[in-house]
Amino acid sequence: MEVVSHKIxxxxxxxxxxxxxxxxxxxxxxxVLYPLIYVVSASFSDPKLVIAGKIGLIPSGFNVEAYRRVFxxxxxxxxxxxxxxxxxxxxxxNISLTxxxxxxxxxxxxxxxxxxxIFFTITMFFSSxxxxxxxxVKNLGLYNSMWALILPTAISVYNMIVARTFLETNIDExxxxxxxxDGSGNIRSFFSIVLxxxxxxxxxxxxxxxxxxxxxYFEAMIYLKERSLYPxxxxxxEILVMNQSDNVMxxxxxxxxxxxxxxxxxKYAVIIVSSGPILMLYPxxxxxxxxxxxxxxxxx
Numbered sequence: 462m463e464v465v466s467h468k469i470x471x472x473x474x475x476x477x478x479x480x481x482x483x484x485x486x487x488x489x490x491x492x493v494l495y496p497l498i499y500v501v502s503a504s505f506s507d508p509k510l511v512i513a514g515k516i517g518l519i520p521s522g523f524n525v526e527a528y529r530r531v532f533x534x535x536x537x538x539x540x541x542x543x544x545x546x547x548x549x550x551x552x553x554x555n556i557s558l559t560x561x562x563x564x565x566x567x568x569x570x571x572x573x574x575x576x577x578x579i580f581f582t583i584t585m586f587f588s589s590x591x592x593x594x595x596x597x598v599k600n601l602g603l604y605n606s607m608w609a610l611i612l613p614t615a616i617s618v619y620n621m622i623v624a625r626t627f628l629e630t631n632i633d634e635x636x637x638x639x640x641x642x643d644g645s646g647n648i649r650s651f652f653s654i655v656l657x658x659x660x661x662x663x664x665x666x667x668x669x670x671x672x673x674x675x676x677x678y679f680e681a682m683i684y685l686k687e688r689s690l691y692p693x694x695x696x697x698x699e700i701l702v703m704n705q706s707d708n709v710m711x712x713x714x715x716x717x718x719x720x721x722x723x724x725x726x727x728k729y730a731v732i733i734v735s736s737g738p739i740l741m742l743y744p745x746x747x748x749x750x751x752x753x754x755x756x757x758x759x760x761x
Contacts, residue, residue, distance in 0.1 A: 504729035527726030540693035548674040555670040563624035609684035627662040
């Protein structure tokens with residue numbers, strides 16, 4: 462039996478459109494990649510050449526002194542440890558509460574569904590403000606503790622709505638009815654049906670929440686007073702913004718010029734060290750990312 466394949470011929474307009482699309486995507490990729498590659502190059506280059514603007518995408522005057530300073534500094538490792546703890550525990554709390562909130566809101570037979578959605582949506586537009594939140598955290602005894610960075614941001618209403626939409630779109634009500642006829646309750650249905658079928662949206666939410674916790678520093682700056690609890694981003698902020706590199710990284714006997722040069726290299730090295738884990742997380746979640754986001758954006 463002969464199989465006849467029909468190839469769709471592209472018109473000249475289609476070819477021009479695709480060519481323009483590829484060119485624009487290529488430009489966007491270059492715009493995104495150039496700063497990343499430049500920072501990597503600068504972190505391995507001679508600080509004098511970096512300040513003089515004589516480096517490009519390839520390191521000049523190969524130098525690893527900045528990385529030696531970073532990896533031998535105890536506060537950087539303390540910040541790394543704290544950030545890993547805050548990100549891991551915070552993401553687990555976020556995912557648990559988000560999925561548990563999205564599940565009942567996705568069920569059409571839930572009587573308070575519409576009223577709760579209106580209530581949750583209002584919180585997206587109105588917040589208590591920084592001072593009332595600070596007083597609440599302090600009165601609850603969370604001040605200067607890990608939970609001050611986790612519990613106040615335990616759930617994102619936007620992410621919960623995305624997860625709810627995913628569950629409505631992808632899980633048929635007949636599955637719940639069949640499970641109910643077999644004696645399954647809501648709790649068992651949640652763990653046996655909802656969670657196994659929600660891998661794409663959970664992967665997207667893990668990425669969103671993990672990036673938020675990893676990059677967060679403002680809450681730590683407000684709620685933490687002991688440096689032993691600081692996340693990595695606060696130490697990075699001191700180096701990049703507060704110009705406290707002399708206190709964090711340098712020996713007091715060094716000359717000011719030497720301090721300044723080393724601090725320039727340290728800034729780039731710390732950016733690479735702090736961004737590495739999150740950048741390595743993307744490839745593992747990328748296959749779920751587009752599917753989860755597109756499904757979550759179909760309807761509100």
